[in-house]
Amino acid sequence: METSNKEKLSAQIVDTRKEITELTESELKEVEEIAKQYGRDSWKYSAYLKKNFKHIGEEIPENIPFSEYHDYILRNFRITKPMKEWTDIDYKVNNSWQKRLLVLFSIKEHGWKEPFDDRQKRIIERVRNGTDYDILADECPEWFQ
Incomplete structure (x- = not known):
């Protein structure tokens, strides 16, 4: 049985990056060097x-309607300390x-209007659950399909 194009695209999206909050001392030093350099x-x-x-x-709570995600993020997910x-x-x-x-x-x-197709639902779910994909780059190829 052959997999569909949507299944292939979904399978391609594997994020192997380490969570930024779980860095080792050597990784923190490397990040600091890059920050100093650039x-x-x-x-x-x-x-x-x-x-x-x-x-x-x-995560954005599941009871928040999609149409309110933007305002919810602006109100609730800001870094409040000075830059x-x-x-x-x-x-x-x-x-x-x-x-x-x-x-x-x-x-x-x-x-985009409801009802959303499966691809659109996956992208919206990434926004809701906070998944860190750059949808404008190769990390999420389905955006361009």
């Missing part, structure tokens, strides 16, 4: 964190937070 506000630093580490953000006090983890959390909002913006721009 600066924490650089795109290279952000790309390094995204490529090598994941962050599973807080000058941010750690590498805070930068990664912020990057993941921005990606969730970008996905929601992209969904709105593409005019």
Whole structure:
């Protein structure tokens, strides 16, 4: 029995990155070296964190309607301390937070309407449960199908 294209795409999405909050001392030193080399506000630093580490953000409760995800994220998932006090983890959390909002913006721009197909449901579920995928890159190829 042959697998469908959707099953193949779903099987391709395997995240082997380590959770940013579970780094070893040597990994923390490596992150610090990259931060010193490029600066924490650089795109290279952000790309390094995204490529090598994941962050599973807080879940949006299942009783929140999809249409309210954007406002819920803005109200509830912000880093409140000043940026000058941010750690590498805070930068990664912020990057993941921005990606969730970008996905929601992209969904709105593409005019997705209910009922959602299976691919759309999987993407929406990643936003809801905080899965840290860059939907605009190769990490989630189904976005472009």
